[in-house]
Amino acid sequence: MAPRRKQHNSAERLGIHIEAGEWCTIDAIPRPPADVYAAAGNPRLRPGRVPALGMIGAVLKAPFxxxxxxxxxxxxxxxxxxxxxxxxxxxxxxxxxxxxxxxxRRAVADEYGLDRVFDGNWHGDAGQFLLDWYGHSPHHQRLLLATPEGIVLAAPPRRVSVGREKHMRVVARLPVTEAALVDPFAGEFATTTLLIRFRDGSWLRVETEEPRSALHMHALRRPSPDG
Known part of the structure; x- marks a missing residue:
């Protein structure tokens, strides 16, 4: 089954009508300041470990x-x-x-600071959202879904190496009035980079599995939350 069809099937099982979807990851979350970390309840900052049996299954699938x-x-x-x-x-x-x-490409990356996972402001919307990233699910990936109402993130409730679509659940929703997907390169380059840009101007960088994915095309068609 084609990856895009799988993503749409996963969305249908969740009862979500999507305009585009793609699996994505984030970079390692930097250690927040002690006061910010404590105020957030000392959240998980790393993904969970892959179960031993799951690792064996992944190795068996590796030749393909x-x-x-x-x-x-x-x-x-x-x-x-x-x-x-x-x-x-x-x-x-x-x-x-x-x-x-x-x-x-380097000039745009430098302008946005794309060597970082987010804009750096832990008190901004993106920083606060990042603190809850692995609290919602310890899985290292998210199925990022663009819907008419905004952005939906789905993931298995625990980290798995195979069968991620079978265990899917919604872990976060961002209304269109609060956040939007942005291609920082404006479609000029075939990259895997996308930003979730929040209404306050803060952003979180995600990397899609495929370059210039359907999500990139969707981002180019939709305005950012601040207009």
Whole structure:
């Protein structure tokens, strides 16, 4: 079954009508200041461990390369071959274009501070939401669903290595008036990076399993919560 179909099936089982969905992860949560951490009730800051039997199952499945990853590798190989076969002048132009794209991407990343998992303000909406991330579920991934009403995050109630769709439950809801998905690169680059941007301007960075996913396309069509 195609990944996108699985995501829609999971949403249907939860009774949610979605416009787009994708599995995502976050970077390691930094240690908050002691007073912030205590005020939040000393929440979990790391995902749970994978059960031993689950790890064995994951190893048994490892030889099968995901189609998306395989297609990505083939596309990269094709691009490399085409570059090598291009005339010298064209190769120079392609190298210059690639360098220019990397420069622009770094500039946007620096502007947003995308080397961080969130904007850094623990008292902002994003920081407070991040403190509850693993309290909602110790699973390391979230199924991020864009709905007409806003954003829904779903996950298994415990960390699993296989069968994540079977144990799905809603762990958080963000109304469209409070948060929205933003592609910080405005669709210019095929990246896995998305921001959950909150009404107060704070943001949380997530990484989708696939670059330029349906969620990226959705983010480009919808305005941010602050207009």
């Amino acid at each position: 390369i995901p189609i998306a990853l395989l297609l990505g590798l083939l596309a990269a190989m094709e691009d490399s071959v085409m570059r090598s076969l291009a005339p010298k002048g064209e190769r120079t132009r392609l190298r210059a274009k690639s360098t220019d794209e990397r420069t622009r």
